Amino acid sequence: MIRAHALTKRYGGGRRRPRTAVDHLSFEVHPGTVTGFLGPNGAGKSTTMRMLLGLDTPTSGRCTVGGRAYATHSAPLTEVGALLEARSLHPGRSAYQNLMALAHTHGIPRSRVEHVLGVTGLTDVAGRRVKGFSLGMGQRLGIAAALLGDPATLVLDEPVNGLDPEGVLWIRTLLKAQAAEGRTVLISSHLMSEMAVTAHHLIIIGRGRLLADTTVEQFVRESGTGSVKVVSPEATRLAELLAGPGVTVESAAPGTLDVRGADAEHIGRTAAAHAVPLYELTPHTASLEQAFMDLTHHAVEYGTPGATPREAATAREGAAA
Known part of the structure; x- marks a missing residue:
């Protein structure tokens, strides 16, 4: 388990x-589930x-991993597997040599090095120097290093960075399998679509403070960004009937309403009570990205001038497509 209690980090003076980078941040990451760590740049x-x-x-x-501060673990690679910067490995050594150098520090056998090379799909390039690796291959090697000690806890920063679609599916399956075996898994990512299908729990921060600590399902459900598409020959009249505190009605096309x-x-009961015919009544659940943007828009350091949270999310979804 990972625990952070009133964690604060200030720079300068x-x-x-x-500048306060982290401000009295407290949270727990429990074993047996993939926890997403989210926040704007x-x-x-x-x-x-x-x-x-x-x-x-x-x-x-203070913060602890497995009940102790990281620095106090006698064999940290066997307790915590970490990926913060995949390119931190020696570029002049081969993938195999890099992993063996790490293994020697903890008495990890050669068979384990060969195992993680196989798990990460690097067996065929194990003898190649790391400086010739692509971004995706370097990312796989960093993940291999994190898995080397068969740790109970994984802390991975942007693990899908540089991976192709097959690689993204591979890391998603791997992380879920690690959690299913009872490990504590904490991952950060800017890819909301991927986090939505990988993580079960979310810890969201903004300007160093905790904004949300909840499940993905609950966060999206309670975000309030879902909408209902309504098609009616009397759309204008229905919009007037629905108007009220907390209700937003927009018309995307003649006869069509987007109701939030x-x-x-x-909506159906209101239409029936006033004899307004309906041709379509379709709820749309908010995406994780929409919910995230709505929650964090006030904590964004570098935002798009003039863009609303919904417009920014739409632009990001269009770019991803």
């Missing part, structure tokens, strides 16, 4: 303007992960 995700792994010292607060803040049952 003296002549430099102080500059939210403090990487800083938090670095503190979890003992690479940065908290200004205040009212569910299909309420």
Whole structure:
């Protein structure tokens, strides 16, 4: 299990303007599930992960992995597998040599090195120097290093970065399998579509503070960004009947309404009560990306000028397509 309690990290001071990267952040990551760690750029995700792994010292607060601070583990590779920067391995050594160098520090047998090379699909290129690896191959090698000690906890920053579609499916299946075996799995990613089908639980931060700690299903359900498509020959009249606090009605085309803040049952009952014919009444569940954008738009450090959260999410979805 991973625990963070009142974790705070400040930079600067003296002549430099102080900056708080992480601000009294508390959360728990439980074994047996894949937990997504989300936040806009500059939210403090990487800083938090670095503190979890003992690479940065908290200004205040504390964090533990498996009940202990990372630095106190006598054999950390067998306790925590981490991927923060895939290119941190020696470029002049082969994939096999890099993994064997790590294995020697913990007395890990050669058979385990060969095993993780096979798991990550690198057996055929194990003898090649890392400097010649593509981004995706380097990412696979970083994941192999994280798996080397067969750890109880995995902390992975952007694990699908540089992977092709087959590789993305592979890492998704791998992470779910690791969690199913009872391991604690914490991953960060900017790909909301992938996080929606990989993670079960979410920890979302913005400007270093906790914004949400919930399941993916509950977060999307309670986001309030879902809509109902309504088609009626009396759409204008129905829009007037539905108008009220918390209800937004937009017309995408003549006779068609996009209603937010009212569910299909309420819309149907209102239409029936006033004898308004309906040709279509279709609920649309919000995507994880839409819910995320609505929650974090106020915490974005570098946003698109003039874009609403919904417009930004639509633009991102269009670019991904």
